[in-house]
Amino acid sequence: MGRAAIIAGSGTLPRLVAAALEAPVYVTLDGASAPEGATHVSARIEKLGRLFKDLRAQGVTEVTFAGAMVRPKINPVLLDRHALRLAMSLGKGDDALLREVLALFAEQGFTVRGAAELCPDLTLPSGTHWGHAPSPEETADTDRAQAVLDALSPLDVGQGAVCAGGQMLGIETVQGTDALLRFVAQTPERLRRAKGVFVKAPKRGQDLRVDMPTIGPETVAAAIAAGLGGIVIPGGAVIVIERDRVRHQIEEAGMFLSAQ
Amino acid sequence: MGRAAIIAGSGTLPRLVAAALEAPVYVTLDGASAPEGATHVSARIEKLGRLFKDLRAQGVTEVTFAGAMVRPKINPVLLDRHALRLAMSLGKGDDALLREVLALFAEQGFTVRGAAELCPDLTLPSGTHWGHAPSPEETADTDRAQAVLDALSPLDVGQGAVCAGGQMLGIETVQGTDALLRFVAQTPERLRRAKGVFVKAPKRGQDLRVDMPTIGPETVAAAIAAGLGGIVIPGGAVIVIERDRVRHQIEEAGMFLSAQ
Numbered sequence: 287m288g289r290a291a292i293i294a295g296s297g298t299l300p301r302l303v304a305a306a307l308e309a310p311v312y313v314t315l316d317g318a319s320a321p322e323g324a325t326h327v328s329a330r331i332e333k334l335g336r337l338f339k340d341l342r343a344q345g346v347t348e349v350t351f352a353g354a355m356v357r358p359k360i361n362p363v364l365l366d367r368h369a370l371r372l373a374m375s376l377g378k379g380d381d382a383l384l385r386e387v388l389a390l391f392a393e394q395g396f397t398v399r400g401a402a403e404l405c406p407d408l409t410l411p412s413g414t415h416w417g418h419a420p421s422p423e424e425t426a427d428t429d430r431a432q433a434v435l436d437a438l439s440p441l442d443v444g445q446g447a448v449c450a451g452g453q454m455l456g457i458e459t460v461q462g463t464d465a466l467l468r469f470v471a472q473t474p475e476r477l478r479r480a481k482g483v484f485v486k487a488p489k490r491g492q493d494l495r496v497d498m499p500t501i502g503p504e505t506v507a508a509a510i511a512a513g514l515g516g517i518v519i520p521g522g523a524v525i526v527i528e529r530d531r532v533r534h535q536i537e538e539a540g541m542f543l544s545a546q
Numbered sequence: 547m548g549r550a551a552i553i554a555g556s557g558t559l560p561r562l563v564a565a566a567l568e569a570p571v572y573v574t575l576d577g578a579s580a581p582e583g584a585t586h587v588s589a590r591i592e593k594l595g596r597l598f599k600d601l602r603a604q605g606v607t608e609v610t611f612a613g614a615m616v617r618p619k620i621n622p623v624l625l626d627r628h629a630l631r632l633a634m635s636l637g638k639g640d641d642a643l644l645r646e647v648l649a650l651f652a653e654q655g656f657t658v659r660g661a662a663e664l665c666p667d668l669t670l671p672s673g674t675h676w677g678h679a680p681s682p683e684e685t686a687d688t689d690r691a692q693a694v695l696d697a698l699s700p701l702d703v704g705q706g707a708v709c710a711g712g713q714m715l716g717i718e719t720v721q722g723t724d725a726l727l728r729f730v731a732q733t734p735e736r737l738r739r740a741k742g743v744f745v746k747a748p749k750r751g752q753d754l755r756v757d758m759p760t761i762g763p764e765t766v767a768a769a770i771a772a773g774l775g776g777i778v779i780p781g782g783a784v785i786v787i788e789r790d791r792v793r794h795q796i797e798e799a800g801m802f803l804s805a806q
Contacts, residue, residue: 438697473720476616
């Protein structure tokens with residue numbers, strides 16, 4: 287592989303990816319700074335032609351998107367022809383917009399790679415297990431939450447679900463994982479038969495190169511606050527940020543985390 | 547039909563049913579009082595044999611369950627043989643427990659009827675429409691929320707779902723409708739593309755005689771607080787409590803309510 291550029295969204299992920307790569311190019315779209323050891327390219331969403339040129343000048347052949355991207359606010363006066371094409375897709379759904387972004391970079395000769403592809407250590411291999419062994423009830427809760435995600439997957443809904451003692455306590459919607467776990471934390475005690483399991487997984491057909499589900503210390507803290515017993519993810523398909531800290535949290539809280 | 551007895555759970559529904567029936571028998575299990583015009587039978591969950599005897603003495607042949615039932619706290623010392631059978635089912639799921647209750651009443655010769663069967667005015671006929679005509683976007687949101695409920699129905703999950711501008715904002719879990727709508731109300735503005743539609747419907751195979759989904763003024767107030775544009779229910783299969791008040795709320799808030 288040639289030199290890689292990271293298109294940096296929010297959160298700690300872009301910096302973790304940068305730290306794992308040799309001499310990366312670090313592209314920010316919001317005027318943010320770049321980590322030490324990376325070549326900084328400060329770009330504007332309206333000037334994609336300039337970005338493509340800068341990337342080529344740096345010898346970049348691979349591009350990876352890392353961290354949450356917000357739908358950009360665009361100044362229409364400044365749009366170049368590439369950005370104009372993107373702007374015309376802004377009214378479409380997230381998936382359509384994403385496909386347009388990928389097509390733009392591909393046409394310019396860049397290979398779009400997933401962050402987890404460039405840094406395999408970002409995900410956990412299947413079979414990874416931290417903390418206590420799940421009880422039969424926790425295994426049943428895992429299966430039920432997974433069945434709910436499977437049923438919703440064709441509808442492009444649901445990256446996460448919580449089941450406790452056979453009852454669904456929450457299904458992730460557009461507000462994301464943290465909101466889901468806060469909701470679960472508010473479940474009245476009388477409705478709660480067990481601690482429960484949080485299953486997090488990609489949707490079927492989700493493009494893992496640009497949109498891999500991610501958990502990290504904040505997710506685990508929210509799961510602890512929600513009184514959950516365990517977290518289950520598929521191996522190789524969910525990014526685990528700061529895995530050592532996550533493992534410590536899981537073990538200290540008496541929970542389990544399992545990559546299946 | 548013969549004389550009907552209402553097994554009264556919580557909320558206003560039992561009294562609405564009582565008001566619609568001629569000389570009903572009103573059974574309370576928690577020491578609550580009965581409305582005027584009804585014959586009061588104060589029963590204990592442990593003494594079902596006594597309840598059956600009292601109902602027969604009053605000439606009751608039809609029984610209806612109205613209002614939310616909490617899983618009873620049972621004093622095992624007091625159990626008669628009927629209640630003992632029920633107590634043995636308490637460890638099972640809600641559906642299994644319900645089936646046992648229905649079987650017990652049926653074996654004693656009572657016909658279990660849905661509240662909406664005894665009082666057809668509790669539901670809205672298909673084609674009922676209050677408030678503004680839904681926009682094409684609201685119709686699409688209705689279809690998407692309904693598709694999510696359909697996908698979850700075989701798993702015995704989801705009586706309600708909210709979709710706004712093509713994005714799911716919430717899927718009902720065990721905490722119920724009010725918790726769902728409170729969750730939706732907290733959606734950050736930047737994630738919200740439209741007001742959205744709340745679809746409420748029974749799950750496939752749900753026994754509407756004892757467990758019909760219910761909305762009322764509190765539901766509409768919560769939907770208004772969540773900024774929703776409309777509510778959609780199936781005709782004849784969701785109880786609408788205090789319909790005149792509900793209609794007034796809907797129209798005043800510039801929403802719509804549609805029974806399809």
